[in-house]
Amino acid sequence: MKATVKQIRLDLQRFSGAGRAWVAALIFMSVPVIGILLNTVMALTGNDGDDARGVLTTMVVGMEVGMIFGLALSLFAEFSNTAIRLNGLLPITRDHQVFGRYAAVSLLSLVYSCGCSIFFFCVTDSYLQGQDHWRDTVLFTLGMFLLGSLLFAVAAPLFYWMEPAKAMIVFVALLGLMTVIAFIGCWLPFDWGAFWNSIMRFLTFDLWRPVLLGLALILAVDMVSIVISRKVYAGKEI
Template sequence: MKAIAEQIRLDMQRFSGAGRTWVGVLIFLSAPVIGILLNLVMALTGNDGDDARTALTGLVAGMGIGLIVGLVSGLFVDFSNAAIRLNGLLPITRDHQVFGRYAAVSLLVLVQSCGYAIFYFCVADSFLQGQDHWRATVLFALGLFMSESLLFAVAAPLFYWLEMAKAVIAFLALLGLVPITALVGSWLPFGWGAVWNSIMRFLTSDLWRPVLLGLAVILAADMVSIAISRKVYARKEI
């Protein structure tokens, strides 16, 4: 556990670029904090209509996705420098490096999701009239936590396996498959809308269902991703 904790500290420092763990945490909290400040400015200037708040929510969510992509690049860019890669091997093993890296990212994304929960609860007040604010806030934060966790679970094995430039291309190609698959699925003669609505009604009828399902999906994806990353990294030359 001590070695994994040390790897978490090293990865926090790599991401912050300033040699301070707390700087990385502040960077990841910057998106929801900026969103809260912008929402306050909008309210003071009277430009806080539903459309404006919806646009602000989309902007801040996009910033969060951008941060996870930047985090992946920041953590793995040093793999091109063998001397830097050695700084975590002794007394930290390769398995410690992998587990520590996944733990570091999970902690950062969890902290950011808590910030998003506060942001969404403040911003969504106008267009959640008559709805359960607590439920909507939890689902919004959970959705972002799932999205960013799954992005890293997909990206990490690629960056352990390929060179930086090739890994980025492969990662972007996989991301591009998502809208393409959705577009192709929309052309098929199937009532996707009715099925999706039925699934969402089932999941959101009780708050514990989407929370438990989301955490189970993240855990399963991380377990598979960690297993692949360990196997790939074990074969990588130093």
């Protein structure tokens, strides 16, 4: 346990680049804080309509993708450097390093999600077609945490397998492929609106349902990703 905690601290320090783990949390919190400040400016200038707030919310959500990109690059950029890798291996085992890295990213994603929940609560009453402000805020927070966790779960095995630049190219290509598939799906003769509305009604009927299902999905995907990362990392030469 102590070794895993040490690895979490090492990765937070690597990401912040400042030798202080808490700086990483401040970096992740900066995006929702900036979003709140921009919303305040829009409100003071009378430009805080639904469209403007929707664009601002989309920007804040989209920034998490960029933050995960930056996080993955910062943690794996020097992975080929033997000294840096030994920094996380002695006296930390490879398993500790993998578990600690996933835990560090989950921690930062949670910090970002909590910051976004404050942003969401301040900016809008509802973007999930609900009437309960608190409930929609919880769902938005869960969605942000789910997004960050899933992105890193897909990216991490690639970065353990390839050099950072190649892994990033493959990761971006996968996101692009998913976008293309989504566009193709929109042209199919299928009522996607009714389909997604039925799923949302099922998920949001009770608050506990999306929370439990979301956390279960994150846990399952992370476990699969960790198993793959451990197997790939075990084959790496030090």
